[in-house]
Each structure stands twice: as C-alpha cells, then as structure tokens.
Amino acid sequence: MDEPITRMSTEECWEFLRRREFGRLAHHLADEVHIAPVNYAVDHDPATGRRSLLFRTAEGSKLLGVVMNPDVAFEVDEIVDEHATSVVMRGRARRLEEDEEHRAENVPLRPWVATEKWNVVEVDVTEISGRRFELARPWQHIIPD
Amino acid sequence: MDEPITRMSTEECWEFLRRREFGRLAHHLADEVHIAPVNYAVDHDPATGRRSLLFRTAEGSKLLGVVMNPDVAFEVDEIVDEHATSVVMRGRARRLEEDEEHRAENVPLRPWVATEKWNVVEVDVTEISGRRFELARPWQHIIPD
Numbered sequence: 489m490d491e492p493i494t495r496m497s498t499e500e501c502w503e504f505l506r507r508r509e510f511g512r513l514a515h516h517l518a519d520e521v522h523i524a525p526v527n528y529a530v531d532h533d534p535a536t537g538r539r540s541l542l543f544r545t546a547e548g549s550k551l552l553g554v555v556m557n558p559d560v561a562f563e564v565d566e567i568v569d570e571h572a573t574s575v576v577m578r579g580r581a582r583r584l585e586e587d588e589e590h591r592a593e594n595v596p597l598r599p600w601v602a603t604e605k606w607n608v609v610e611v612d613v614t615e616i617s618g619r620r621f622e623l624a625r626p627w628q629h630i631i632p633d
Numbered sequence: 634m635d636e637p638i639t640r641m642s643t644e645e646c647w648e649f650l651r652r653r654e655f656g657r658l659a660h661h662l663a664d665e666v667h668i669a670p671v672n673y674a675v676d677h678d679p680a681t682g683r684r685s686l687l688f689r690t691a692e693g694s695k696l697l698g699v700v701m702n703p704d705v706a707f708e709v710d711e712i713v714d715e716h717a718t719s720v721v722m723r724g725r726a727r728r729l730e731e732d733e734e735h736r737a738e739n740v741p742l743r744p745w746v747a748t749e750k751w752n753v754v755e756v757d758v759t760e761i762s763g764r765r766f767e768l769a770r771p772w773q774h775i776i777p778d
Contacts, residue, residue: 510717512708514659514668521666523659523706525719561668563657572655574670 496618501575502539504564504618506530509596511564513543515581516557528562529595531610541577541611542584542592554581560611567623575618577611584608641763646720647684649709649763651675654741656709658688660726662698669695673707674740676755686722686756687729687737696752699726705756712768720763722756729753 528543558580565574673688710719
C-alpha cells in the first residue's frame with residue numbers, strides 16, 4: 489500500500505511554488521490572526537541562491553499587519569483527483585522600499601485585478617515544508633449537492 | 634465591462650462552503666501565526682439556524698494552538714478559468730468535548746488519511762465575507778514551465 493503522506497524535500501517545495509501563483513497569507517493584525525488569498529511569485533537571486541516570495545498588496549489591513557508584526561505564514565496547495573499537495577512556509581514579511589520595488593517587475597507578478605495603488609511585500613522564508621497526501625475520501629458519495 | 638470584484642452575500646458564502654470540503658486554517662501558536670490545510674464540514678442546526686465549521690485534527694500544533702488561543706481565521710477558495718472565489722472567515726475555535734464529538738458523525742467529515750487519534754474542533758464563525766474576482770492574468774504567458 490502507498491504511504492498516505494509523503495514529505496517533500498526543500499527543493500521539491502520551491503519547485504512546486506515556482507510553478508504556481510496563488511496562495512494564502514496568514515498574518516497578525518494587532519491581537520488577531522487574519523488570512524487572505526494573494527498571488528505571489530518566487531524571486532530567485534542567481535548570484536546568492538537566495539529565494540523569497542513577493543506579492544503586491546493594496547494599502548490596507550494586510551500591509552498594516554505585516555508592518556506592525558512581520559511574522560507570517562503562507563500556504564500553496566493543489567488537489568488533482570486523489571492526490572493533494574500542500575506547501576507551508578513561515579517567515580518574516582517586509583514592505584520593499586521604493587528603490588527595491590523594481591524587483592517585482594522581473595518576476596511573473598501582476599495584480600489580478602486593477603486597483604489604484606500597490607505596495608510590494610517580500611517574505612523571507614525561514615521554514616518551508618511540503619506534504620503529498622493520497623486521499624481516501626470514503627465520504628465522497630455523501631457530500632451534498 | 635464587468636466589475637472585477639464582486640462581494641458575496643452571507644448566504645452565498647455559506648452555500649459556497651457547504652459544497653466544498655477543503656480549506657486553510659490560520660491560528661496562533663504562542664507568538665507565531667501558523668497555517669495548515671484542513672478538511673472541514675459545515676454543521677447546521679436546523680432548530681436554531683446556527684452554522685459552524687467542524688474539522689478533525691490529530692494531537693499537535695493546530696490543536697495546541699487553538700486551545701491556547703482560540704482566535705482563528707479560515708479560508709476556502711476556488712479558481713475556475715478566469716473566475717476566482719474566496720471566502721474568508723474569522724472566529725473562535727474550541728475542542729469539542731467527548732459527549733459532543735458525535736456531531737462530527739452527522740456531517741461529511743472524515744480524515745483524508747488514516748492516523749491514530751483525532752480530536753474534533755469547532756469554529757464558531759464571527760465574521761464571514763466572500764469575494765469573486767474576474768482575473769485578467771496579463772502575465773499568464775510568462776509563467777515559467
């Protein structure tokens with residue numbers, strides 16, 4: 489029988505992230521935890537090998553949260569038939585300064601919807617782990633329509 | 634032109650949740666924010682009209698986190714072609730007592746993978762909002778393979 493859960497290597501996690509563009513950011517806002525869907529890109533500096541996540545956010549609660557408390561978590565997943573993959577990261581977020589924002593131009597990162605003003609946030613990933621699940625879904629037939 | 638973002642009503646949000654089974658839980662763990670994929674079900678008490686989320690979790694950080702600090706956020710989304718939908722909730726989580734765990738038997742909630750021991754956690758939803766996005770994805774052609 490296949491093992492139901494397989495741990496992914498760090499390289500497999502980054503490769504999974506590089507091929508996707510949509511994740512969920514969990515962040516603090518004062519004493520609360522918040523979650524929001526974001527589109528992201530992996531920025532990779534070939535000189536140093538350093539990889540980080542970039543995303544754009546409008547002025548508002550997400551940005552306010554990471555400026556006040558940079559501790560964030562991020563998740564990207566995919567379910568295809570009976571196979572689920574989830575990569576989870578933790579890290580430190582910071583708003584890029586104006587003279588760094590050009591980095592967002594060099595990666596496939598564009599806002600999904602037009603809005604007036606964007607800031608670029610970088611997440612320096614301190615922990616990354618990924619798991620693949622073989623789903624049994626014994627209850628599939630009872631999900632209500 | 635279509636509006637790029639549409640707000641969903643509370644009823645639309647719950648209906649979206651009821652038809653799905655996979656989301657992401659953001660929770661505190663001491664001073665950190667964590668995120669984890671979970672499968673969930675909506676529990677609906679027809680007598681009171683009260684709705685909440687139920688999920689199972691093994692002993693570990695998620696459970697420890699919500700016992701220590703019940704403030705959580707939860708997100709469920711779907712992307713089909715150029716249409717993205719995301720429902721975001723905030724609420725209070727608690728572990729169900731043994732004499733309440735039978736509630737998990739009455740909803741389509743089963744662990745995806747076999748493990749030794751499960752607890753049932755309920756999220757009492759205090760805020761719920763949903764958005765539909767029409768995606769432009771002008772950068773689609775430049776996503777690396």
